[in-house]
Amino acid sequence: MTVYEFAKGLILEAGGQVRSRMDESIQVETKSNPNDLVTNIDREVENYIYNSILDTYPDHQVIGEEGHGHELTQLEGFSWVIDPIDGTLNFVHQADNFAISIGIYKDNESYAGFVYDVISDTLYHAKKGEGAYINRQRIKTVEQTTLKTSIIGINPNWLTRSKSEAIFKQIVADARSARAYGSAALEIVNVATGKLAAYMTPRLSPWDYAGAAIILEEVNGVVTDLLGNPLSLIKPSSVIAANPQIHEEILTHYLSHHNEDISAFHQYLNSK
Amino acid sequence: MTVYEFAKGLILEAGGQVRSRMDESIQVETKSNPNDLVTNIDREVENYIYNSILDTYPDHQVIGEEGHGHELTQLEGFSWVIDPIDGTLNFVHQADNFAISIGIYKDNESYAGFVYDVISDTLYHAKKGEGAYINRQRIKTVEQTTLKTSIIGINPNWLTRSKSEAIFKQIVADARSARAYGSAALEIVNVATGKLAAYMTPRLSPWDYAGAAIILEEVNGVVTDLLGNPLSLIKPSSVIAANPQIHEEILTHYLSHHNEDISAFHQYLNSK
Numbered sequence: 001m002t003v004y005e006f007a008k009g010l011i012l013e014a015g016g017q018v019r020s021r022m023d024e025s026i027q028v029e030t031k032s033n034p035n036d037l038v039t040n041i042d043r044e045v046e047n048y049i050y051n052s053i054l055d056t057y058p059d060h061q062v063i064g065e066e067g068h069g070h071e072l073t074q075l076e077g078f079s080w081v082i083d084p085i086d087g088t089l090n091f092v093h094q095a096d097n098f099a100i101s102i103g104i105y106k107d108n109e110s111y112a113g114f115v116y117d118v119i120s121d122t123l124y125h126a127k128k129g130e131g132a133y134i135n136r137q138r139i140k141t142v143e144q145t146t147l148k149t150s151i152i153g154i155n156p157n158w159l160t161r162s163k164s165e166a167i168f169k170q171i172v173a174d175a176r177s178a179r180a181y182g183s184a185a186l187e188i189v190n191v192a193t194g195k196l197a198a199y200m201t202p203r204l205s206p207w208d209y210a211g212a213a214i215i216l217e218e219v220n221g222v223v224t225d226l227l228g229n230p231l232s233l234i235k236p237s238s239v240i241a242a243n244p245q246i247h248e249e250i251l252t253h254y255l256s257h258h259n260e261d262i263s264a265f266h267q268y269l270n271s272k
Numbered sequence: 273m274t275v276y277e278f279a280k281g282l283i284l285e286a287g288g289q290v291r292s293r294m295d296e297s298i299q300v301e302t303k304s305n306p307n308d309l310v311t312n313i314d315r316e317v318e319n320y321i322y323n324s325i326l327d328t329y330p331d332h333q334v335i336g337e338e339g340h341g342h343e344l345t346q347l348e349g350f351s352w353v354i355d356p357i358d359g360t361l362n363f364v365h366q367a368d369n370f371a372i373s374i375g376i377y378k379d380n381e382s383y384a385g386f387v388y389d390v391i392s393d394t395l396y397h398a399k400k401g402e403g404a405y406i407n408r409q410r411i412k413t414v415e416q417t418t419l420k421t422s423i424i425g426i427n428p429n430w431l432t433r434s435k436s437e438a439i440f441k442q443i444v445a446d447a448r449s450a451r452a453y454g455s456a457a458l459e460i461v462n463v464a465t466g467k468l469a470a471y472m473t474p475r476l477s478p479w480d481y482a483g484a485a486i487i488l489e490e491v492n493g494v495v496t497d498l499l500g501n502p503l504s505l506i507k508p509s510s511v512i513a514a515n516p517q518i519h520e521e522i523l524t525h526y527l528s529h530h531n532e533d534i535s536a537f538h539q540y541l542n543s544k
Contacts, residue, residue, distance in 0.1 A: 159431035160445035
């Protein structure tokens with residue numbers, strides 16, 4: 001069995017465990033702020049995935065949202081970057097619209113990405129160089145679009161804070177419309193399937209995008225930070241995931257006017 | 273067969289027709305502005321529903337988004353308020369996340385509401401006084417929540433225009449988080465199922481909310497305009513759909529400070 005096949009079985013198994021526990025009373029705690037939630041299910045699913053990987057591949061590295069591998073400063077050999085529940089607010093409030101995300105890198109290069117929409121039982125997956133899939137259906141190469149005829153993904157919250165408002169407001173105003181789904185992994189795979197032309201946010205952690213980014217790149221999509229630089233797999237970052245044409249348009253005509261604000265935001269993120 | 277049973281069969285049949293035509297090339301035109309789209313499918317589905325109703329009930333009134341009954345100034349007897357495709361932008365760009373909406377009123381009182389999420393094949397429906405359902409599953413009475421621990425629905429676009437920004441910005445800032453799905457009918461039924469605690473917008477037409485409002489009210493939810501007044505079935509309106517506690521909180525602590533802005537918005541809507 002390849003690492004890809006092993007990971008595919010593992011994420012489906014973990015998702016089945018989550019579904020089977022949706023009727024349980026869930027223990028919710030807050031993390032960095034009152035709206036940053038974690039549950040016992042997040043922790044238990046991360047532990048399950050972590051232990052399963054190391055049982056089979058003792059020499060693999062694992063970074064997970066809920067605590068594993070946060071001491072790592074570089075990735076070597078096979079490295080897994082996992083989010084046991086991406087969209088924890090949706091998990092807690094909606095019991096829907098959340099995903100398990102796994103990105104696997106080999107010597108710092110993309111190897112395979114998985115995003116599993118647990119309630120709809122939809123697996124987005126890609127092995128580098130072999131195309132991306134929704135379940136067994138091949139995802140087509142992304143279409144090229146312009147902002148004024150595109151639907152973009154961005155959380156309304158970012159338009160209520162002065163620094164991020166300055167960066168994003170005109171982009172939202174000039175887009176055809178905007179959506180917000182509450183799971184970065186699902187929003188980035190929505191860019192891969194064309195449901196969104198672009199998705200933007202000033203602040204994500206590697207586990208939020210590591211899996212979905214590989215899927216998007218496999219269909220010719222582009223993922224960078226808001227300055228146009230490659231994303232880190234170790235540190236938090238701003239993110240724009242988009243089809244190539246709108247990615248270029250947004251970077252050139254909008255974000256490039258705010259490079260100082262964006263750089264300041266990055267410095268703030270890395271100081272935390 | 274009751275009017276309720278007839279309507280239920282009709283909306284499922286219309287949705288099946290839409291699904292069967294998703295692979296066709298769709299003809300898209302613009303209406304009031306470049307982002308207000310209509311397709312041949314919107315028009316054909318409205319005609320199908322309109323003709324089916326009048327074939328069976330020649331004395332019923334029908335108001336539809338794509339042109340039927342716009343001359344009506346009051347509702348008498350059985351009146352149907354229909355949106356053949358609510359979320360046309362999603363229909364065009366996503367081929368998903370749109371709904372057929374039907375609200376039926378009898379002598380100006382709620383009779384039955386239907387919102388059919390066509391691609392997921394999920395029918396939300398309620399007959400006044402008999403409870404609301406997702407397919408065959410009863411929807412529970414909405415929970416009472418407060419803004420700071422709630423997810424609300426609002427389109428980011430409204431935070432980019434100065435008048436609506438003034439009304440909504442602080443509400444979004446104080447909420448736990450916000451979502452935007454792009455179909456008013458689906459967002460209002462999301463309030464009914466508790467996925468959203470509230471949904472707000474400065475501008476909808478009766479066909480956008482007529483069906484979903486009946487479903488929400490059947491589970492103890494509240495739908496009014498942003499001044500707290502009952503919604504019109506004839507004229508466009510602002511809308512807040514919410515559980516009773518957060519509806520009261522948002523009206524009292526936020527919207528009541530903007531009554532002049534909201535009234536001006538209503539006058540503008542009614543002058544169009």
